[in-house]
Amino acid sequence: MDYNGSRFGIGGLFLKTVLLSLVTLGIYNFWGRTQIRRAVWAAVGVDGEPLEYTGTGKELFLGFLKAVALLIGIGVAMLVLDWVGSLLHSGIGLPLAAMAFSLILAVLAVAAVYLAMRYRLSRTLWRGIRFGLDGEAHRFVLGTIGYSLLALATLGICVPLLRTWQVRTIVNSARYGTVPFRMEAWGVTLIWPWILAMLLAAPTLGIALVWYRVREFRSWTSSISVAGVTLDSRLRLGDVLGPAILLTVITVVFVVGLLLPTIFEWLEVWRTRLPRPGANMLSVIAIGIYVALAPTINFIVLGHTVLKASCETMAIGGALDAGPRVNAGSGGAP
Known part of the structure; x- marks a missing residue:
C-alpha cells in the first residue's frame, strides 16, 4: 500500500470546507466532505492502483x-x-x-455509524470493482448496546470488547465485489494493554493512549483477510508519536492562550472581590474559531502522517482471487 496525498493540498480542502460552510450556513459542508473523500481515496493506492470515491454532495445533503x-x-x-x-x-x-x-437519539446515532459505513463502501471502488456492506443495522445497534452495558458495568475495562466487536461486525459484513472480508480479532487480547494505557495515561501525558491505539490498530488489521489476501500492519508508536505530541501541544497552547483574558478577569475578581464578570466574548469567539479550524489543523499536523504511516507499514501477503468481476462500477462488468 502507498499514500501520496498532499499534506497542505488536502488540508486546504478542509479549510475551504470550513470557510464556505460558514458562508452557506453549513450547506456547502456536504460537497466539501465529498471533495475531501475523493482526494484521500485517490491518494491511497493498493498494488499501484488508487481507490476511487464516487459519492456526491447531493447524496449527503439529501441524507441529511x-x-x-x-x-x-x-x-x-x-x-x-x-x-x-x-x-x-x-x-x-x-x-x-x-x-x-x-x-x-442514542440508538439512531449508533445505527448511523453502520449506515454511514455502508454508504462510503458502496461508493468506493478499486480496479473498477465496488465494495459493499451487507448485514443489518439493528444487529449492530443491539450488540453495541449490550457491549456498552458490559463496559459500563466493568468501569470501562471491557471497552476493548465493545470497540473490537463493532469493527469485527463491520468488517465481516463487508465485501469486495461478491467476495467477503474476514476479521478474526477478539477484544479480550487488548484488555490488559487497555488497562495499562488507562493507568499510565496521566503520568505519560497521553502517550500511553497513543501507544494503545497503535497496538489496537495492529491487532485489528493483522487479522483481516479477503480473497486469499492477508494484511499485516507493522505500524509502531514512533511512526505517529511526534505529530501526536505536537498536536497536543498546539491544542493546549491555543486553548490556554485563548482563555487568558478570562483567566486574568477571574484572578482580578479573586483579588479585588468584585462581582463576577460574564464570559469574555473575545475568548468565546476565539475558541469557536479554533474549534471550526480543528479538523484542518488535525489533518495537517497528525492525520496526514497517520494515513501515510498506516499505508506504508501495511504488508500484504497472498494473491487476490476475486473471481468474476461483478459489481464493478455502477452496473457491474462481465
Whole structure:
C-alpha cells in the first residue's frame, strides 16, 4: 500500500470546507466532505492502483434532510406523549418524553455509524470493482448496546470488547465485489494493554493512549483477510508519536492562550472581590474559531502522517482471487 496525498493540498480542502460552510450556513459542508473523500481515496493506492470515491454532495445533503425529517417526526411524537400526560394530569409526561427522545437519539446515532459505513463502501471502488456492506443495522445497534452495558458495568475495562466487536461486525459484513472480508480479532487480547494505557495515561501525558491505539490498530488489521489476501500492519508508536505530541501541544497552547483574558478577569475578581464578570466574548469567539479550524489543523499536523504511516507499514501477503468481476462500477462488468 502507498499514500501520496498532499499534506497542505488536502488540508486546504478542509479549510475551504470550513470557510464556505460558514458562508452557506453549513450547506456547502456536504460537497466539501465529498471533495475531501475523493482526494484521500485517490491518494491511497493498493498494488499501484488508487481507490476511487464516487459519492456526491447531493447524496449527503439529501441524507441529511431525511435525518432532519425523522428527528422532527420523533420530536412531534414526544410532544404528543407529553400532551397526553398533561391531559391525564400525570407529572411524568415531560420527563418520560425527554428520556424516550434521548434513548431514541442514542440508538439512531449508533445505527448511523453502520449506515454511514455502508454508504462510503458502496461508493468506493478499486480496479473498477465496488465494495459493499451487507448485514443489518439493528444487529449492530443491539450488540453495541449490550457491549456498552458490559463496559459500563466493568468501569470501562471491557471497552476493548465493545470497540473490537463493532469493527469485527463491520468488517465481516463487508465485501469486495461478491467476495467477503474476514476479521478474526477478539477484544479480550487488548484488555490488559487497555488497562495499562488507562493507568499510565496521566503520568505519560497521553502517550500511553497513543501507544494503545497503535497496538489496537495492529491487532485489528493483522487479522483481516479477503480473497486469499492477508494484511499485516507493522505500524509502531514512533511512526505517529511526534505529530501526536505536537498536536497536543498546539491544542493546549491555543486553548490556554485563548482563555487568558478570562483567566486574568477571574484572578482580578479573586483579588479585588468584585462581582463576577460574564464570559469574555473575545475568548468565546476565539475558541469557536479554533474549534471550526480543528479538523484542518488535525489533518495537517497528525492525520496526514497517520494515513501515510498506516499505508506504508501495511504488508500484504497472498494473491487476490476475486473471481468474476461483478459489481464493478455502477452496473457491474462481465
